[in-house]
Amino acid sequence: MSRIGVFVCWCGENIARTVDVVQVAEASLQFPGVKHAAHYKYMCSEPGQSLIRDKILADRLDGIVVASCSPHMHLKTFRGAAQAAGLNPYLVEIANIREHCSWVHQDKAKATAKAIDLVRMAVAKVRRNNALQAIKVPVTKRALIIGAGVAGIQAALDIADAGYEVVLVEREPSVGGKMAGLSETFPTMDCSQCILTPRMVDVGQHPRIKLYTCAEVESVDGYVGNFKATIRQKARFVDIKKCTGCGECWNACPQKKIASEFDYGMGNRRAIYIPFPQAVPARPAIDKQACLKLKKGVCGICAKKCAAGAINYADQDQLLEEPIGAIIVATGYQLYQISAQQPTAELSGYGEYGYGQYKDVIDALQFERLVSASGPTGGVIQRPSDGKEPKHVVFISCVGSRDNAKGISYCSKICCMYTAKHTMLYKHKVHDGQAHVFYMDIRSGGKNYDEFVRRAIEQDHARYYRGRVSKITEENGKLIVRGADTLAGTPVTIEADLVVLASAMRPATGSDDLARKLRIGYDQNGFLSESHPKLRPVETNSAGILICGACHAPKDIPESVAQASAAAGKVLVMFSHKEMQRDPEIAKINESTCSACFACVRTCPYQAAEKADVRDRAGNLVKRTARINQGLCMGCGTCVAVCPSKSADLEGFSDQQIYAMVESLL
Amino acid sequence: MSQTISLAGIRQLIGQWLGQGKRVAGPIRVNADTILYQNLTSAEALLLDGCVHPGNSIKEFVMPPHEKLYEYVVKGRDVELRNQEAFPPERLILGGRPCDAAALPILDHIFNWDFVDAAYNQRRQALTIVSLACTRQDDACFCTSVGLAPDAVQGSDALLVPLGNDEYEVRCQTPKGEALFAGKCTPSDRQGSVPAGPAKQFDAKQVEALITSQFEAPVWREQALACLGCGACAYGCPTCHCFDIVDEGHAGGGIRARNWDACQFPLFTLHASGHNPRQGQASRQRQRVYHKFHIYPEKFKEYLCTGCGNCVRRCPAGLGLLSVLTAIQQAGAAAPAAKGEEAKQP
Amino acid sequence: MSAHPTGVFEPKVIAYVCNWCTYLGADLAGTSRLEYPANVRIVRLPCTGRIDFNLLIKGFEVGADAILVSGCHPGDCHYTSGNFHARRRWILFRQLLDTMGFDMNRIHFAWISAAEGKKFQHVLTDIVEQTRRMGPYAAYSKICEEVSC
Amino acid sequence: MKNIYQPELMEILQVRQHTADVKSVRIRFKDPAAAAAFSFRVGQFGIFSAFGQGESTFNICSSSNWKDYLEFCFRKTGKVTEALWQAEEGDTIGFRGPYGNGYPMEAWEGKDLIFVAGGIAMPPVRCAIWYALENRAKYGNISIVYGARTVGDLVFADELDKWAGYENVRVVQCVDPGGATPEWKGEVGFVPKVLEQAGLTAHNAVALVVGPPVMIKFSMPVLDKMGLALKDIYTSLENRMKCGVGKCGRCNAGPVYVCKDGPVFNMEMVRTLHDDF
């Protein structure tokens, strides 16, 4: 490349305030190969991009360096601009003089000197770029959706309705996730069963959705458009094809006292059970830990009762493989374990609230089950300890959330809303009951959200105290809740019959292991990392893998559904092309100098480097060599560093480019 | 009448040269089993008769392994060249072997053939060479086979012939030699003498003819089988002078340097098209013998070899010119004038 | 980097960083306006697995006074195993550099994730200050200028 | 004492791209005194520097009669040629030479000239053709046979047509089988076969054959059949060269230093080189 254009961006004031952009432009004219240098207030804007396009045509430029923000922000933008002017998009390099320079250095002289160095390195690199063409790869038009909560269901339906096959994998025996367990939902108070069950049925009956329940993703290989997902179908001990869901088995099962996970321990279930009446598939599963037949080889009543002969005690886990083109992760959330000991060291518990010690201190989801018509108490609010109707219920917000000391710094976003909902539900069921709410701030920013909270306070007379609860003790059947009302400036002590803790939302258990299997990032709280918070909220850094719902961050149902459709939309964009364009910045091997030690074959995490033979026209073996499978290579470059004879190289980050960058610093 | 000088006198001479800021080089012990010609830092370091022949040769002082030819400075789209004007410092080489000193006149031919190599000649003129006649030899020495002798004087400004108990007879050969030893020797009538050189191992004239007649003989392939293709023989040899020219620098400027190279490396003759006229090690080893014993004599009437034996001593595979040349001679005797009907050399 | 006009020694630091974690960590330090000295020159590579050992030697050859190599935490690598290969390579290569007499206080390795903008700031500031105290790496730059004979 | 390795600085006047990886460059001495003092014989070569990358050897492909510039042609294969590929008008490169013996144009006077070239070997022949055309009277019939792998690989294709216009100059162009394009009007076949089909007569003629070794090998019997003696067939050897002044030993093939005693040899001499080229 010998006709290079350097374009320095002001980024409004973000760069220009601490970097002398004019001086950077002038200095870059001295670099070898630079034919033109310009600066403009907003390079990424339309006028900025047209400035680049015009200069490419006017000066026959064959290489572009844009000194602006991080390549993660606008490399695609400027590559598009170059392509629009007929220049190969891979002849564009970015010098990051904003995040890595103007924003972090105040001394203008030093920041400008550094910016000039960064541009010099980018020019040295772009002079050795090759014009690359995208690699064409076939696309498997089947999507894998992990987690069948409201988000997973929505995404599955969108994609299936668009005509493509979906593999939906759910860990629990039934789809529905956390929403299935809720009573009513804010702000419209419509019953979650009524709005979710039809969707669950659609999912269960959709011709193009292949539903796996009691199943987990074992491993995922391959790459975007050509994944191979291995799904572990855990032993259910019930053949759901034969079973008609008549219920004979779970009515006769002697093991009655198993704490139901679906009811979060508020009610019990049998060893063979369906989690809740509207379960889809409405087929039971046997709990290996509880079933006497499976544990001790006795009983077996359910098999005798089953007319369809669907019970199979010898059922084993199976590993099934599914060809997949794109993956959506919708594994949802779980509530923060309020009791003293915690799964990880940083998260310390709320022993002082007595959760797990006092039976009448429950968390929000447990209260949902109490209030729910299909709940263990049939919707009657009663104290778990003695079953009496509670006259005074205390709701405590921000239990865990916004509390660095407890290791959770973020706000769980939806607790203010469902706490207000709980006070209304409680009022409608116990007319003479009094709800007390201890809160820090009320966060009700959604549509009709604040009106909803006002109604809870004004119409249903919930008493809101702005303050923290310090301690809960139990004295003769009553829970003494000691807190403070900072607005009134007085301590508050309430003798409550029931305490409901609005505890923090945390990612579902095992979501970090799944992230490792899929090679996507997650933050220090375990929530999955999106590719870009504003520009690519549902994509991840791994091509072809998307995320939606609470697994990404705490969020309510409307947002989860919106994100689910967004993720499905992205998948449909990919499936709309006959074949997929793959990033050509991948490895290549100089087969004439490769000495076939196959260090690269051992190293490649994607098995993209293969052993191959070089044959002459007559077909006899000339030599052995390593060869790169262009469909599999993801461009990590580990083979390039491990190759002793430097026969392996990586387009886009080739040795020539990297060494030119380093040598330009002399 | 002869002139003599004592070891102390020689050391005093070194001290004097070093004092005047000039360079003195000679064989010094570098470690337990390696003696090399190197710049002396003190008079005591000189090792007059510590070994048969040091590991390298005094070629290093006329054509260093890495030498700056000139500098270039890039100024935008223009370039400025800065010549290597620094005149090389005067250097005295003391205690060199006659077979090393004899190599310099041989090299003078090629470096002054038509184009005069300034860098070589400037260094050559700055040299004063005082050789030490050989009192020891080993199986690798074959100077007698190429017309030299333990007390050969070619290329030396003065020759020291040992008289025993640190006394040396000084035989000045050139005005430079006389100037060096003027006033430092004591006249005496003792004549130094050295034992006769090694028996002639091969007849150079006959080998010169045999090389072309046996060009395709299998002897080359057999001899080259044990060769591993390194450059130890060429770099230790007093007469091997092939070199490479490379650029060392960065975008702003740098130097164009001359580095030693050797015909034993495959890249030496690799064409840009990928074709390599001398692909196999046998053809490369034959080329080295052919250049020394046929091409150079044909062009400059002198063998490009002084029989110092370094190629034999330094070869990690135990080869060297001696075994190759004797093998050629036997092959030649066994099948006289067998015109090359053998299979082509690889 | 020549000395700053006020005569204070300004060390030249080269950072070889992986594109998915440490580079984004540096971006995060930018978006969070976390200030650190302007001595570092960041070279972006797809993965720590891609950083070959010759790059360290080349870094010192061009006059770096300290070199940082940083990438994703073990287990977080975007390409699953790049950082494991790198770690194994550095465990061995550090011994060789130590045997050759390189100043090991000028070679730094770190795991900095995309969420650790602060850590990026701390590591960089620490390296620059420490290198400033140690002064320029004259030992190796002298080796690189010298033309024998 | 002059540093024989130090090049003259040259300014690039014009860069022409012939094929996907072949360019020809026109350069002029920056120092007018050097320009005035410079002269060369067609067939000689020079050593061209891309400062920072190194030096490479190319034939001077312009005629010695053109005084105010030099031309050379190269294919992008290595480090130096990749740098030269990026050179633009106004850039500075280095040149030292002329080296080698050049074509014995004087000895060829009064004879018919047969030029046979293959692929990238057209430049070494082009300078001789232009020289002969500029002294047209001194030479007899001129026939030019030039072939390349594909139509896109033909170098100086436009000048081939220009030469056909000169009186009794016969130009035969060909491409290897499969390299032709629909509009291709020239021959299709390998150079040796096309040479044979051209049916050239060769009494009192000399031939200059330059190209890949395999082309020379198969052209020799054809030229032999045309009655050309070995001493009347000349070629320019493409050995690897580095110093150009007969010192570095690279181009040593058989008894000769190709850079000093060549690169132009007649086939009689080439036969004695034990195919070391």
Next chain:
Amino acid sequence: MLEQKLRQTCRELLANGTVKVIIGYGAAPAGQATRAVFITTPEGVEQLVWNDRCEANLVAYLKRPEVRALGKPAIVVKACDERALVVLQQEAQLERANVFVIGMACDGIGAPREAKCRSCEDQVPRFCDVVLGEVTKPADAASARWDELAEFMKKSPEERMAYWQQELARCVKCYACRQVCPLCYCQRCIVDKNRPTVISTSPSLKGNFAWHVTRAFHLAARCAGCDACTRACPVGINLRLLNQSMAKATEENFQCRPGTDPQAQPLIGNYATGDKEEFIR
């Protein structure tokens, strides 16, 4: 004695056609130690010798195209040479079935005895087709393996850098250390590549440091410890120190001794999540 048994074994191998050529040690004419000989006829076995000057590592010849062209070889190896054979096998450079390995029990070589022999732990080859002779003089101090390196590492980094600066100044880049090494089998070495020029080809200090760091690191977790490179260096640079540094690091950090287990996976190119790292922040 042992020499006769070796000749007899080789005569039979050639006679019954098991192998086409014997790569063994023969007398070197000019008073050198010994040199490689390539015997293709049963009578030729008389040239074979076995004494304590059989220093070269003959496995280096298996990479030479001219030697491979001779057909299936039998090769005479000591235990240290054999480790290189095993590494070549792990790196798909040779099929074990295509080489007949004659292992010689070794009492140590070199006059004076080589450093590696004084602390040699396995004097009898373990993976060969036939083993001749047995150990009469066990090595004296097996524990002394790292003494030389430990002594060197007592120096301060500045002293070490000064030592290597003085030693590597003598290197003239004849690449004998590369050519004699059985594990340096690349057709086009990294140093012969110039796009980009990773290692300067000049024998300047910069070029020599870059070269010797690369050569030593390319032997990390591979070097058999035969010391062919140290013996071959014409200017007497103690390359053994660098190889030992890598060998010690490999053993201590990864409990791996290269070339001692044909089934083992090469260290470089594989990874373990458990590699310990106390130097990474």
